[in-house]
Amino acid sequence: MKGSVGLSFLLFLVIILGCEGQPEFTQLASGLSFRYVDQQEGNKPRVGDIMKVQMSHFLGDSLIFETKEGGIFINPITGAPPNLSEALKMCGTGDSVQIQMSLGKYGRMIQMPMSPKMDTSQIVTWNMRVDEVDNESTILARMRSEQLEKDEELIQEYIVNNNLETTRTDEGLHYVTLQEGNGQFPKLGDKVSVNYTLTRLDGTVLDTSREDVARANNQYSDRRTYVPYEFEIGTQGIIEGWNLGVPKFSKGGRGKLIVPSVFGYGVQGKGAEVPPNTVLVFDIELVDIK
Known part of the structure; x- marks a missing residue:
């Protein structure tokens, strides 16, 4: 059901924050606000690495974006806008974080058409969990191998049928x-x-x-x-x-x-x-x- 991943992750954040107290946001040089919700001290990205993340974006209480099942891969150094890259480079494997920015910055970042009637000062909150950080070629080779195994099963069924x-x-x-x-x-x-x-x-x-x-x-x-x-x-x-x-x-x-x-x-x-x-x-x- 649409929104299930983002809403379940939001519930996770509410539980964590409610139990442990709400950590303070840090104002980054880029102007974005950043805080750790659950910091695991996992390996952080280096040049040549990509990260697999699950994320959901909220405008107030309204879900406006979420990754599909399985998440997405991002190169945090060369594959993200500079202001977002600063935040992503602070994230390691296993970390759950929140990033906040104005709707105006969000719209410019994702090239979203903005109506003059929109209140661009509204806050967009990103809830993000980092599942994996590793060398890009290593991850792509593994994904290719895994997909080839799945394809082989389908092909064998086709051959028999x-x-x-x-x-x-x-x-x-x-x-x-x-x-x-x-x-x-x-x-x-x-x-x-x-x-x-x-x-x-x-x-x-x-x-x-x-x-x-x-x-x-x-x-x-x-x-x-x-x-x-x-x-x-x-x-x-x-x-x-x-x-x-x-x-x-x-x-x-x-x-x-x-x-x-x-x-x-x-x-x-x-x-x-x-x-x-x-x-x-x-x-x-x-x-x-x-």
Whole structure:
């Protein structure tokens, strides 16, 4: 239910403050007010670190923002406005804190449109708990590994439900060769032409280079030309899964490529049709190698 995380955290703060007495706010050089609610003396961020936080923002008693389940990651040194960065750098693993600022400062910080009728002197209170502080590359590698495990479970279910026999690459992609090609496999730097149809695991067609498939699935648009997609193996302009998976097919070959989300559109997703952490399925035909 919306507000449950923020409200439960607010209740936690009320209990702590009620039991132990309300600590004083410290006025920071940035102009923000800051206080520890529960200080655990955990490791504080250094250059190269990111922190995982849970937070809720209140204007008076009204909840105006809260993080989704799982929290968010922030680089407190390079990924936050300078005034907020000052406060975040004071937070360590396990700390619960409050940050206060005027509504005017809050609006400028998050680039929120402000009506002239708004009382910008009202106080916005951030309730924040720091779950983790660690090197960014370490956290991202762990998250990638954890997501790959989740994706593998979904892929295995898909394989069973569709009676497939796949080959799994060392990276974690799966592929099936349905029609052998001429034995010429593309390598790094080769330009290839690929016909494809992209679906989700539930079979929903999201995109295709084939006009007949587009028409059959109500995807046809007269504003595009349906021809094989051309790209260079190893280029940064495509998803990682294509650079890893397309070379498993030889010229003229056809098959199915199942791409874990970490090699697809990842945690960002791609619009409404590809939510974050979506496993992608491609029907592939390697038309040509140049």
